[in-house]
Amino acid sequence: MRWSRSLIPTLREDPADAEAISHKLMVRAGLVRQLAAGIYVYLPVGLRILNKVNTIIREEMNAIGGQELTMPVLHPAEIWQQSGRWDAIGGEMFRLKDRNQRDMCLGMTHEEVIAWLAAHEIRSYRNLPQVWYQIQTKERDEARPRSGVLRTREFLMKDSYTLDPDHAALDKSYNDHKGAYCRIFDRCGIEYVVVDSDPGMMGGSGSHEFMAPSAAGEDDVALCDGCGYAANVELARGVPAQGVPPAWTFGEVATPDARTIAEVCALLGIEPAVTIKSLVFMGPEGPVLALVRGDHALHERKLARALRAEPRPAQADEVREHLGVPVGFVGPVKVSGVSRIVADESLRQGSYATGANRDGCHLTGVVPGRDFQCEWADLQTVLPGEACPACGTPLRVARVIEVGNIFKLGTKYSVPLGAVYLDEQGRERPIVMGSYGIGPARIAAAAVEQRHDADGIIWPWSIAPFQVHLIPVAIRDAAQASAAEEIYRDLTGAGFEVLMDDRDERAGVKFKDADLLGVPIRVTVGQGFIKQGLVEIRERGTRRERRVTRAEVVATVGDVGRKLSGG
Ligand code: ATP
Ligand code: MG
Numbered sequence: 022m023r024w025s026r027s028l029i030p031t032l033r034e035d036p037a038d039a040e041a042i043s044h045k046l047m048v049r050a051g052l053v054r055q056l057a058a059g060i061y062v063y064l065p066v067g068l069r070i071l072n073k074v075n076t077i078i079r080e081e082m083n084a085i086g087g088q089e090l091t092m093p094v095l096h097p098a099e100i101w102q103q104s105g106r107w108d109a110i111g112g113e114m115f116r117l118k119d120r121n122q123r124d125m126c127l128g129m130t131h132e133e134v135i136a137w138l139a140a141h142e143i144r145s146y147r148n149l150p151q152v153w154y155q156i157q158t159k160e161r162d163e164a165r166p167r168s169g170v171l172r173t174r175e176f177l178m179k180d181s182y183t184l185d186p187d188h189a190a191l192d193k194s195y196n197d198h199k200g201a202y203c204r205i206f207d208r209c210g211i212e213y214v215v216v217d218s219d220p221g222m223m224g225g226s227g228s229h230e231f232m233a234p235s236a237a238g239e240d241d242v243a244l245c246d247g248c249g250y251a252a253n254v255e256l257a258r259g260v261p262a263q264g265v266p267p268a269w270t271f272g273e274v275a276t277p278d279a280r281t282i283a284e285v286c287a288l289l290g291i292e293p294a295v296t297i298k299s300l301v302f303m304g305p306e307g308p309v310l311a312l313v314r315g316d317h318a319l320h321e322r323k324l325a326r327a328l329r330a331e332p333r334p335a336q337a338d339e340v341r342e343h344l345g346v347p348v349g350f351v352g353p354v355k356v357s358g359v360s361r362i363v364a365d366e367s368l369r370q371g372s373y374a375t376g377a378n379r380d381g382c383h384l385t386g387v388v389p390g391r392d393f394q395c396e397w398a399d400l401q402t403v404l405p406g407e408a409c410p411a412c413g414t415p416l417r418v419a420r421v422i423e424v425g426n427i428f429k430l431g432t433k434y435s436v437p438l439g440a441v442y443l444d445e446q447g448r449e450r451p452i453v454m455g456s457y458g459i460g461p462a463r464i465a466a467a468a469v470e471q472r473h474d475a476d477g478i479i480w481p482w483s484i485a486p487f488q489v490h491l492i493p494v495a496i497r498d499a500a501q502a503s504a505a506e507e508i509y510r511d512l513t514g515a516g517f518e519v520l521m522d523d524r525d526e527r528a529g530v531k532f533k534d535a536d537l538l539g540v541p542i543r544v545t546v547g548q549g550f551i552k553q554g555l556v557e558i559r560e561r562g563t564r565r566e567r568r569v570t571r572a573e574v575v576a577t578v579g580d581v582g583r584k585l586s587g588g
Pocket of ligand 1: 172
């Protein structure tokens with residue numbers, strides 16, 4: 022491709038609203054432009070990168086027996102009503118009416134369409150298993166579209182779905198996908214970890230997320246370097262060290278102005294690890310008291326799992342109305358007005374200070390299980406340094422970008438949508454489904470987050486928009502221009518994808534743009550060629566430079582390319 026005839030609108034300045042590095046660099050490198058919040062145009066070079074990623078995805082999906090199809094973006098409401106998600110999903114779904122006032126929505130994901138299709142097309146066990154996938158546009162009215170292409174309202178997703186006769190067969194399909202995903206992320210050159218995750222709105226019985234470590238991520242994972250334990254913090258358990266309480270006995274103390282954990286600790290001269298934080302939530306059966314240690318944070322998803330409902334934090338006036346105590350003095354001992362008390366596992370041992378359910382008073386020396394009864398659950402958000410639940414090694418907590426995830430759905434969609442088959446005995450059974458997603462744009466952005474320097478992007482060979490960035494330094498110099506033309510022809514002929522910067526621009530501008538764009542190999546034809554007949558070959562990542570004769574260019578690019586592609 023010739024730069025002079027291409028749309029590659031590079032910018033010197035970061036876009037004003039951008040925080041994530043990938044957002045800044047992808048806009049500055051002329052890969053994408055934002056049409057509206059979370060809605061992006063992919064410019065020609067940006068599209069080349071996406072297509073590279075998509076090709077790798079297709080190859081790996083086909084290798085596990087995937088069959089590509091494509092499903093509509095516009096869906097009738099009925100299938101979503103049948104699955105129950107028409108009501109279960111809130112503002113994230115774009116809804117509209119057609120001219121006949123029929124409810125429609127824009128597809129956020131395609132479990133319903135797949136189950137509908139299976140209900141119509143799958144008859145017998147002989148038709149199973151099936152692996153269906155598409156690389157197609159999803160529409161989600163994300164609450165906070167941000168970080169450039171990492172979280173957009175319209176985005177490309179590779180989504181695949183497996184149809185199996187039973188759970189054992191699903192396990193195999195699931196493992197095939199897990200392997201394919203690892204190969205996809207390996208080949209795309211991004212660093213990632215595979216973690217246990219909470220299936221959330223997808224439902225089902227098991228799931229994993231593929232997480233690319235990056236400060237621009239929105240998820241946290243707990244990782245154990247000892248045994249490899251890895252889980253999303255929505256799920257991860259850590260074993261915290263026990264707090265050491267003072268020698269206290271059960272009793273009430275006056276704490277007139279101490280409402281927060283910090284205030285109570287200051288007043289009583291104790292550490293937060295020997296206090297209990299009593300949090301009131303509103304659940305479907307009324308107020309719920311959730312207890313975590315004073316130095317811990319409650320994870321709302323963990324509470325939701327324990328309650329099998331989505332509770333919301335109670336307002337101060339609701340606490341007073343139902344429990345008869347002001348916030349700050351609530352505690353589990355002889356509390357009234359709550360339907361359930363759920364305590365974090367870490368409170369099974371030890372004795373604590375808690376609210377006394379009396380204005381201006383706390384209790385000390387409270388022993389859970391002796392002084393109050395409760396249900397036990399894992400509620401706290403794991404903290405770095407807590408012990409791994411499997412091997413005891415201190416855990417790390419890392420910020421990550423979710424680039425893919427896989428779910429065992431089971432029969433959650435096949436039952437309501439009537440996706441059944443006849444088994445060998447002629448009995449009707451629901452199809453057992455799996456669902457698997459990958460975001461190609463997130464892969465590209467994660468690669469940028471993980472691989473850049475002060476000057477720009479450093480693309481992995483496999484997903485680089487071009488492999489060679491060819492620069493005739495002075496295009497008006499006939500000798501340089503014609504040598505560059507020949508090299509362009511030779512490299513292209515040898516199968517390399519080459520971008521030739523044939524613009525009549527200053528050398529500095531061209532070099533800056535080359536660093537920004539991040540093509541792995543730069544080939545420069547300049548004064549060195551005129552004077553000594555030498556062409557400069559430079560690796561973008563290491564900045565290593567070598568000078569070779571005109572005749573050696575193709576072979577040298579081949580050597581460097583083999584090294585960079587790991588082949
Ligand atoms: P998140 O928790 O980040 O919102 P998700 O769990 O909603 O992601 P899925 O519905 O499982 O994501 O989608 C599968 C994949 O699609 C994700 O792993 C991610 O790579 C990509 N993806 C999801 N939402 C977006 C988005 N808003 N913009 C870009 N890519 C996305
Ligand atoms: Mg989401």
